[in-house]
Amino acid sequence: xKKLTASLGLTAFVLATTSAAxxxxxxxDHISFGRDDKQCEVSLNYDVSVEPSKLVVSEAKxxxxxxxxxxxxxxxxxxxxxxxxxxxxxxxxxxxxKQLPEVIDVVHDAVDIASTAVSMALTPLLGDxxxxxxDEMMDGLSQRIDTVAYQNGDKFYLGATESSIEDTxxxxxxxxxxxLVQSSIGSMMMTxxxxxxxxxxxxxxxxxxxxxxxxxxxxDDIEAQIEQQATxxxxxxxxxxxxxxxxxxxxxxxxSEVPALRDYxxxxxxxxxxxx
Numbered sequence: 001x002k003k004l005t006a007s008l009g010l011t012a013f014v015l016a017t018t019s020a021a022x023x024x025x026x027x028x029d030h031i032s033f034g035r036d037d038k039q040c041e042v043s044l045n046y047d048v049s050v051e052p053s054k055l056v057v058s059e060a061k062x063x064x065x066x067x068x069x070x071x072x073x074x075x076x077x078x079x080x081x082x083x084x085x086x087x088x089x090x091x092x093x094x095x096x097x098k099q100l101p102e103v104i105d106v107v108h109d110a111v112d113i114a115s116t117a118v119s120m121a122l123t124p125l126l127g128d129x130x131x132x133x134x135d136e137m138m139d140g141l142s143q144r145i146d147t148v149a150y151q152n153g154d155k156f157y158l159g160a161t162e163s164s165i166e167d168t169x170x171x172x173x174x175x176x177x178x179x180l181v182q183s184s185i186g187s188m189m190m191t192x193x194x195x196x197x198x199x200x201x202x203x204x205x206x207x208x209x210x211x212x213x214x215x216x217x218x219x220d221d222i223e224a225q226i227e228q229q230a231t232x233x234x235x236x237x238x239x240x241x242x243x244x245x246x247x248x249x250x251x252x253x254x255x256s257e258v259p260a261l262r263d264y265x266x267x268x269x270x271x272x273x274x275x276x
Contacts, residue, residue, distance in 0.1 A: 113230055116226060
């Protein structure tokens with residue numbers, strides 16, 4: 001079953017890019033993403049929305065600051081800016097506006113790839129009925145993510161704070177997933193046992209070998225379907241990490257020059273050394 005295990009490894013990557021990004025216990029309940037080599041660990045500390053000529057940073061549905069047509073408002077109050085400060089604020093808003101849509105695209109593409117991979121991997125193993133339940137679970141995840149990472153016309157929104165995460169992936173979501181698993185676990189186990197015993201051969205060992213070979217073929221099929229997509233997605237995530245590290249440096253400069261923003265870091269990164 002080595003092929004299937006490797007293919008599920010690809011699935012793990014894309015899943016980590018999505019729902020796991022909202023669940024890191026050591027990330028202060030903010031959305032985080034990064035690479036396995038730890039050269040890029042990025043956290044967003046506020047919810048963010050961008051529209052043409054406007055960037056809004058908020059928490060618990062309350063605006064913290066916004067940048068609109070070169071003007072800065074912090075906690076609802078307009079901040080007077082000199083020419084240098086205004087240039088930095090405009091540059092920063094422009095960079096965030098460029099990066100946020102890509103983050104949202106990566107999130108949704110990762111969910112699509114993960115859904116395909118999980119369904120392809122587990123439906124042959126657990127049967128069509130269980131496969132339908134798995135598809136239902138992945139659809140539920142996708143719908144939840146649609147509420148915290150979406151495009152609506154020319155507006156892009158990414159929810160990254162504890163309140164947004166709790167609203168989306170809190171107890172209600174956990175209960176939905178538990179109910180789906182509990183309602184299907186019995187049929188899944190029965191199908192799995194049946195598939196194992198259907199394998200060619202007389203002895204238990206021969207049947208297990210036949211079952212393993214079947215699963216290896218499933219792994220081959222999954223790799224053929226999603227490996228290139230996952231590789232492309234990983235490359236995009238790498239580029240995104242590099243861009244956000246540059247954004248951290250720009251934000252640091254802006255917060256240094258604009259005292260009103262010093263207490264409101266949107267982006268945090270443990271490592272700011274760019275990949276070569």
